[in-house]
Amino acid sequence: MxxxxxxSHSDPLKTFVTAHNxxxxxxxxxxxxxxxxxxxxxxxxxxxxxxxxxxxxxxxxxxxxxxxxxxxxxxxxxxxxxxxxxxxxxxxxxxxxxxxxxxxxxxxxxxxxxxxxxxxxxxxxxxxxxxxxxxxxxxxxxxxxxxxxxxxxxxxxxxxxxxxxxxxxxxxxxxxxxxxxxxxxxxxxxxxxxxxxxxxxxxxxxxxxxxxxxxxxxxxxxxxxxxxxxxxxxxxxxxxxxxxxxxxxxxxxxxxxxxxxxxxxxxxxxxxxxxxxxxxxxxxxxxxxxxxxxxxxxxxxxxxxxxxxxxxxxxxxxxxxxxxxxxxxxxxxxxxxxxxxxxxxxxxxxxxxxxxxxxxxxxxxxxxxxxRSTLTISLSETRTNVGGTVIVTGKLSPARLNASIIIERRNEGETTWRTLASVLTNATGHYIYSWVPDAAGSFELRAIWEGDAYALASQSSTQTITVELSPSTLSISISQTRTRAGSTVTIEGSLSPVRSGASIVIRWRREGETTWRTLTTVTTDAAGHYVYNWRADTEGSFELMAYWEGDASTLASQSEAQVITVEPSPPLITTELLIAIIAVVGVAVAAIAYIRRRPKKPKPSGLRISANPKEIFADGESTSNITVELVDAQGNQIPAERDTGVSFNATDGRIAGSITIPKGRSSATTILTSSTKIGTISVTASARGLTDARTEVIFKEKKRYCMYCGRRMPLEAKICPSCGNAPPSGVDTKICRNCGTIIPEVARFCRECGASQAQ
CATH class of the missing domain: 2.130.10.10 (YVTN repeat-like/Quinoprotein amine dehydrogenase)
Known part of the structure; x- marks a missing residue:
């Protein structure tokens, strides 16, 4: 007999055999x-x-x-x-x-x-x-x-x-x-x-x-x-x-x-x-x-x-x-x-x-x-960035409710497929999956259904997508744009997307030169912020710039250049000059009188506090840099004669209880993290023997707008409920003319403020 x-099917579809009695x-x-x-x-x-x-x-x-x-x-x-x-x-x-x-x-x-x-x-x-x-x-x-x-x-x-x-x-x-x-x-x-x-x-x-x-x-x-x-x-x-x-x-x-x-x-x-x-x-x-x-x-x-x-x-x-x-x-x-x-x-x-x-x-x-069953697959994007959202959709025919669809991925040119996700169909046989690529490259995606007692297994066509590294931005600021030789200048900035422990290279060159030199390398904190205190010992005009080399998912970036002028230090009275004066005047009293008339070194009398930015989102994670300075009665910055402890109190949000202004520096910066409560909060700085200082920060509601239709949409939404589009992505970007947010070049509306953009 x-x-x-x-x-049976050809690989990789499984032979349709269900051994049971x-x-x-x-x-x-x-x-x-x-x-x-x-x-x-x-x-x-x-x-x-x-x-x-x-x-x-x-x-x-x-x-x-x-x-x-x-x-x-x-x-x-x-x-x-x-x-x-x-x-x-x-x-x-x-x-x-x-x-x-x-x-x-x-x-x-x-x-x-x-x-x-x-x-x-x-x-x-x-x-x-x-x-x-x-x-x-x-x-x-x-x-x-x-x-x-x-x-x-x-x-x-x-x-x-x-x-x-x-x-x-x-x-x-x-x-x-x-x-x-x-x-x-x-x-x-x-x-x-x-x-x-x-x-x-x-x-x-x-x-x-x-x-x-x-x-x-x-x-x-x-x-x-x-x-x-x-x-x-x-x-x-x-x-x-x-x-x-x-x-x-x-x-x-x-x-x-x-x-x-x-x-x-x-x-x-x-x-x-x-x-x-x-x-x-x-x-x-x-x-x-x-x-x-x-x-x-x-x-x-x-x-x-x-x-x-x-x-x-x-x-x-x-x-x-x-x-x-x-x-x-x-x-x-x-x-x-x-x-x-x-x-x-x-x-x-x-x-x-x-x-x-x-x-x-x-x-x-x-x-x-x-x-015989058929299975389709389509992608919302054929090109995106690492961290962008790609909507994978398709349909199984004949329709099955809760059929398990396996979405597979491989690098273009490879032969081995790997499971990306397993999703279930709805009553009409449709499935949907939101994929956030975590690596750059060209990838092929396909969908597999293993069949059941009523229909054979099926495999979709192959879809190709290119995933590029995400752009990054790096800022830099300096506490002074003009100082004297021997003074300390605070250099700080932030990296976005946030990276903790990222190595930031601070470079310098004399104004007019073309070659950058490494000043130092610092690391970012958990909020992506970095700080470096630079003692400016050399006179001249200098450009300062920060650089980050990127990582597996994000492109490298460098900040804009900041210019600082370092002027000569004021002259000191030397022993030789004093003897000469005494010799000329002829009396020691004249020398003593001169010394007594020399201006006394100013001392700080109070604190000055500022916030940057003044408005942040009430989302529990947005931050504002809180800078405190030592000032005299006229509001001039005064370097600390010794390490000076400063205490902070905020009516809402999270902030360090205290920081120290090191000897020789006139300021220090800490981070205020927002809460989820909308409103204006007060931040007070106090130090022993000095006048307190206070500033205000606004915690504002975080809104998100569809970059296609401009309508407001839930923060967590992957697809706009009004027009059905997923947020656009891409390497090319532009700045919102209304609020300054960096958005994709193809965006019609700003995702932060909803303002219409010139096309």
Missing amino acids: IPATLF QDTEYPWLMFLHDLEHTSYTVSPVPRISAVLWSYTMGGTSWGPVVAYGKVFLGSIDKKVYALDQMTGAKIWEFATGNAIWVSPAVSNGKVFIGSTDGKVYALDQSNGAKLWEFNIGVEIGSSLSVADGKVYVGSIDGKIYALDESTGAKIWEFATGKAIVFSSPAISGDLLFIGSCDGYLYALDKYTGRERWRAEVSDGRWYVISSPAVSGGKVFIGSSAYNKTYAFDAYTGSLIWEYMTGGRIAASPAIAYNKVFIGSTDGKVYALDQSNGAKLWEFNIGAGAVLQSTVADGMVIVPSGDGKIYALHQSNGSKVWDITVGGAGESGTYPAIADGKIYIVFGNTLYAIIS
């Missing part, structure tokens, strides 16, 4: 699905078809049933097969004495089937062990039905038998006038319906086998192959002799309507959506009004006899005589899809549908047809 062939969710228990033989199931069907697996037997088969996670079918190679419904792997087989031309029926853990060896078999569904057999003695060509503890079967001897489901013992039999070849018994209420080659449709009492009524459907020369179907108090059957489909009253046998096609009808009617679907040897499938037989639509298969149709999920599944399966829309007959699975000239048997898959035999091969 040829093993099942699995139709769980029960079938939507079983197909017997020929034509149910006791009424409606050929209708509530199972979903493939929307875009693909072959899941195939299994080749030693001969053809009439068709399968599906239950207990298995597909059961008989073959003219004399065997009954049980295959795994997900993989097609053979679980067991059972050999009968001759060819099998019927479909099995499943009930209460048993598989029932008839063979042309004249026997009815009951097998254990789990392992194929024979539980009992009943020998009719002639060929069996009628598929069985099981109801109320009885097995019903027709035979070539023209009889219908009712057997005990548990033991196989005969309960009753009824003889028609001729062989029962392929027509299978349908059961509804107390009645059993079956067609016989004597040309009649019979209605029997299912408990006793007593005839209730009969109706002519053939001339006795043509076999009655069609099986009856029952719905809404009517019984429907096709006629090979008269090319007609009949509707009879199920209780009286009275003819309600008939419809003639252009060919003979060997197929059984399928009943659903208040329609009767029937195939004919004229190559067409017809949809008739169930109530009156009026033709609603027809579809021309055009490939010989149209055999049994099956209905599910709004579609009519029709096999053809040229190896194809068609899916037609039940409302108008329009083609939804077709797929070729059999060879040229091969006719398909009746399709069984279970758990979203179609099981059908062409030639001597059983095929499992499943839905």
Whole structure:
């Protein structure tokens, strides 16, 4: 026997195989699905078809049933097969004495089937062990039905038998006038319906086998192959002799309507959506009004006899005589899809549908047809910066709620994919993911879905994105632009984005020179701030500049240059000059008087405090530099004669309790961090023996505006709720003409103040 062939995907999609033995969710228990033989199931069907697996037997088969996670079918190679419904792997087989031309029926853990060896078999569904057999003695060509503890079967001897489901013992039999070849018994209420080659449709009492009524459907020369179907108090059957489909009253046998096609009808009617679907040897499938037989639509298969149709999920599944399966829309007959699975000239048997898959035999091969899925992916940006936001979106079809979509990433040119994220779909199959790149480079992204019991796995196309290093800004300021040699100058500034411990190189050059020299290297604090106290010992005009070399995610930056002029120190009275004066004046008193008249060194009398900036956001993280200075009564800066401790008190926010102004310096700076409370706060500086100083800082509400439409949006939002755009990004920037914020060049509005920008 040829093993099942699995139709798999190419790497990296996983081969679609789910090894399990769980029960079938939507079983197909017997020929034509149910006791009424409606050929209708509530199972979903493939929307875009693909072959899941195939299994080749030693001969053809009439068709399968599906239950207990298995597909059961008989073959003219004399065997009954049980295959795994997900993989097609053979679980067991059972050999009968001759060819099998019927479909099995499943009930209460048993598989029932008839063979042309004249026997009815009951097998254990789990392992194929024979539980009992009943020998009719002639060929069996009628598929069985099981109801109320009885097995019903027709035979070539023209009889219908009712057997005990548990033991196989005969309960009753009824003889028609001729062989029962392929027509299978349908059961509804107390009645059993079956067609016989004597040309009649019979209605029997299912408990006793007593005839209730009969109706002519053939001339006795043509076999009655069609099986009856029952719905809404009517019984429907096709006629090979008269090319007609009949509707009879199920209780009286009275003819309600008939419809003639252009060919003979060997197929059984399928009943659903208040329609009767029937195939004919004229190559067409017809949809008739169930109530009156009026033709609603027809579809021309055009490939010989149209055999049994099956209905599910709004579609009519029709096999053809040229190896194809068609899916037609039940409302108008329009083609939804077709797929070729059999060879040229091969006719398909009746399709069984279970758990979203179609099981059908062409030639001597059983095929499992499943839905093919599609998955899309798109990116909001094709170029962005490290730290920017990229919105990844896509859709899975057929739609699945909470399907796990794996988004993968690799460097362009690499072969190995790495998982970036796993997200879930919504009810329409859409997914969304906000990606913040943390490294620069060119990357490829794709989406993967691993499939489920109803659809194959799928992979999206590949999208490429270039991620560039983010820009940085570095500021510098000096406490004085003019000083004397020997004085101390405070050099400070900030790095954005904030980096703690970043190495800032302070460079200098004489004004007019082109070569920069390194003055020193300092590191930033947790707020990205740096400070350096420089003793200006050399006279002249100098330019000072700060430089940061960048890191893995951010570009290097340098500050603007600041100019400082260092003037000569005031002259001192030397010993030689004093002696000369004494010699000239001639008296020591003159020298003493001169010394006493020398100006006394000024001392600080108070403090002066300032804040930069004066307004910061009330977001719990914005900062303002608080600088305190030693001043005399006239407000002039005075260097400290010794280390001077200064205490701070702020009515809100966070600030260091105290700092020290080192000896020889006239100022020091600390950091005030905002709270989340909006308002004006006071900062007071005090030092022993000096007058206190106070300044105010405004904690203002932090607002964020969409840079596309200018409307205000939540701070944490990734996408503007008004216009649906994500914030733009890019290397090129500009400064808001209203508030001075650095924003992307393409921005139409400032994100901080909402002001419109010139385009």
